[in-house]
Amino acid sequence: MTAGYELQALWAALVLYVIAGSVAIFGVVLRRKPERAVLALLFLGLALHTASIAMRWERIGHGPYITMFEILSSNIWSLLLVYTLAYWRIPAIRPTAAAVMPIMFVMMGWMLMSNPYDGHAPSTYHTIWLFIHIGFAKVFMGTVLVAVGISAIILLRQSRYHGGRFTRLPDDKRLDELSFRFMAIGLIFESLMLIAGAIWAQDAWGRYWNWDPLETWSFLTWLFLIFSLHLRVAYKTTPRTSALLVMAVFILAFLTFFGVPFISESPHKGAV
Amino acid sequence: MIWQWISKLASLKFTLVVLVLVGTGVIISYRSEGTTTWALALPLFLFSLNLFAAILTNPVFRRQMPLLMFHLALIAIVLLVAVGRLSYLKGRIELAEGEEFSARLAEVEKGPWHWGQLDQVSFSNEGFTIEYAPGVQRGKTVNSVRWRDEQGTEKRGVIGDMVALSVHGYNFYTSHNKGFAPIFTWHPDAGGPSVAGAVHLPAYPRHEYSQAQTWTPPGSKSNVWVMLQFDEVILDPEKASEFRVPTEHKLVVRAGEERRELGPGESIRLPDGVLEYNGLRSWMGYTIFYDFTLPWLLASGVLAVGCMAWYFWRKFSVRPWN
Numbered sequence A: 001m002t003a004g005y006e007l008q009a010l011w012a013a014l015v016l017y018v019i020a021g022s023v024a025i026f027g028v029v030l031r032r033k034p035e036r037a038v039l040a041l042l043f044l045g046l047a048l049h050t051a052s053i054a055m056r057w058e059r060i061g062h063g064p065y066i067t068m069f070e071i072l073s074s075n076i077w078s079l080l081l082v083y084t085l086a087y088w089r090i091p092a093i094r095p096t097a098a099a100v101m102p103i104m105f106v107m108m109g110w111m112l113m114s115n116p117y118d119g120h121a122p123s124t125y126h127t128i129w130l131f132i133h134i135g136f137a138k139v140f141m142g143t144v145l146v147a148v149g150i151s152a153i154i155l156l157r158q159s160r161y162h163g164g165r166f167t168r169l170p171d172d173k174r175l176d177e178l179s180f181r182f183m184a185i186g187l188i189f190e191s192l193m194l195i196a197g198a199i200w201a202q203d204a205w206g207r208y209w210n211w212d213p214l215e216t217w218s219f220l221t222w223l224f225l226i227f228s229l230h231l232r233v234a235y236k237t238t239p240r241t242s243a244l245l246v247m248a249v250f251i252l253a254f255l256t257f258f259g260v261p262f263i264s265e266s267p268h269k270g271a272v
Numbered sequence B: 001m002i003w004q005w006i007s008k009l010a011s012l013k014f015t016l017v018v019l020v021l022v023g024t025g026v027i028i029s030y031r032s033e034g035t036t037t038w039a040l041a042l043p044l045f046l047f048s049l050n051l052f053a054a055i056l057t058n059p060v061f062r063r064q065m066p067l068l069m070f071h072l073a074l075i076a077i078v079l080l081v082a083v084g085r086l087s088y089l090k091g092r093i094e095l096a097e098g099e100e101f102s103a104r105l106a107e108v109e110k111g112p113w114h115w116g117q118l119d120q121v122s123f124s125n126e127g128f129t130i131e132y133a134p135g136v137q138r139g140k141t142v143n144s145v146r147w148r149d150e151q152g153t154e155k156r157g158v159i160g161d162m163v164a165l166s167v168h169g170y171n172f173y174t175s176h177n178k179g180f181a182p183i184f185t186w187h188p189d190a191g192g193p194s195v196a197g198a199v200h201l202p203a204y205p206r207h208e209y210s211q212a213q214t215w216t217p218p219g220s221k222s223n224v225w226v227m228l229q230f231d232e233v234i235l236d237p238e239k240a241s242e243f244r245v246p247t248e249h250k251l252v253v254r255a256g257e258e259r260r261e262l263g264p265g266e267s268i269r270l271p272d273g274v275l276e277y278n279g280l281r282s283w284m285g286y287t288i289f290y291d292f293t294l295p296w297l298l299a300s301g302v303l304a305v306g307c308m309a310w311y312f313w314r315k316f317s318v319r320p321w322n
Helices: A002-029 A035-060 A068-089 A091-113 A128-157 A172-205 A213-235 A239-263 B002-010 B012-031 B037-057 B065-087 B294-316
Strands: B089-096 B107-110 B123-133 B137-148 B154-160 B165-167 B170-188 B195-198 B212-215 B224-229 B250-255 B258-262 B267-270 B273-290
Touching: A002 A035, A002 A068, A002 A091, A035 A068, A035 A091, A068 A091, A068 A128, A068 A239, A091 A128, A091 A172, A128 A172, A128 A239, A172 A213, A172 A239, A172 B294, A213 A239, A213 B012, B002 B012, B002 B037, B012 B037, B037 B065, B065 B294, B089 B123, B089 B170, B123 B170, B123 B273, B137 B165, B137 B170, B154 B170, B170 B224, B195 B273, B250 B267, B250 B273, B258 B267
Parallel strands: none
Antiparallel strands: B089 B107, B089 B273, B123 B137, B137 B154, B165 B170, B170 B195, B170 B273, B212 B224, B224 B250, B250 B258, B267 B273
16 A cells, blocks of 8 residues: 555656756746746655655665665755755756756656666665665755756857847856855765765775775776866866766766666665 | 976976876886886876975965975875885785784785884684675684784784774784684604695685695695585575584595595595694685885875865865856
8 A cells, every 4th residue: 555655646746857958948838937836846856755765765775775766766855855955045047957857857758767676785885884885875966957957058058049038148158157155065065975885885894995896986986086176276167167077977977877777786785 | 507407307397297197107007917116106206306406496385385285295195106116015814813923924915115013913713704705605704813012912803894904013804715724643654743734725705615635744745635515504595604624524535546535533544654644624824914105195185185175275265166
């Protein structure tokens, strides 16, 4: 019965996210401002998604971090939570939802195609450090997603397809500065994620770093993020170049978080 | 002239080059099977030079305390990693139930400056339990151990997942490797004391169908081949179970042309003595790790992130987000 409610809440949340995203996209296309409706739909979707994750957690006894279905579901939740908070607190960036939500639609489709089996949490996953590690990772990805939305607007505005639809947003220079702020916050949280992960790995497997696929690619993502921020300062890059760098960091981070499980049996291979 | 070189080393453009070199070093290390310490050591050395030079020449570090502390913390991290790599020890051992650690490691990897006190470590495996969920999914490991601390006081405790035994700076972690260990006593014909020994059969359940091992009794020149046979299901895929030694089993021992099935208390004659089978126990695999820089590394990492957050906070609070 609980599994039934859990699935119903998840589907309802996904439907609300899709409606919110569609309204945001149509709002940009039709030059309307349905921002309050989008915000309400996102918050409602998040509430139902939270309930679904909580019911599943209670039913199977472990958090959403074992199977691909759980990893995707919890990341859709956390990415949208960070994005919704930014959407709520920084009205200037609200049209970015038209760029961010299609990314979320892809993740939702992927989640629906993945197997929702229960999975088994290894005993080394029963530690507070896992939650801290994952929590920092989620904030990192969320802040980079907000920067991606802002960067997408900069790139769209410089293309010939925008048709003047983003003119009411701040200028490129200001958007670039906002995007930099989110990337800087992302850097702080990715650094914290690496430290918390190292503490967990030391306690669980007797080594704080082992160059497993996820560790290696997370470190490369961190390095590339630092590289992109330094490049911006060293060469005073244009908003367009900075936006392209943000996109590249996001792609690398996305491939690390969601691609490495395809070449590894567990999030940290052999470390169970 | 020297100042010009230092200025060049301090440039942000050089930082970019160094970051690319570090990334390349990481990829080389990740893809290579052999030792590739140089691939990371060289760029990290250049990275420290770059940071040092930047602190010396760039006036922004005199104005921005968090930025200065962040860069100093980064230098500390690089130096601590280097010292850690020179003095660390990583190893693996297996101990049968009741067996004392003898400082002989099955596998060892250590830095050239490791002058540790592994031979002073005294600890023994007092047995363990491991829960398994249906589907033979490994659960909680509870391993009782006995050890002597730095003052020589004997202590008892429990280690397992997320809890290591720490003695003389060495951390002992239980691993997923464990199995069965037939225990023997070797009585040499040449006289002298009888010696006890344990055969560590291949890990169970990973090598469930190859529970055999060739072994030379301590002090003997003869090899024996030992195979454990049992019919009962230890780890049931259908329900929750616990790792344990089988209650009934046969131990097949082959020495040259002779093949015998032994029970506890029975023995087999070898060319240079008698091998007596005492019974079946379990063995546990441990990972050993030593690196005295770890707490300092953690403190430097936290300091670096804290200073970075402090720097960005000051920078961003000048102008509102909206």
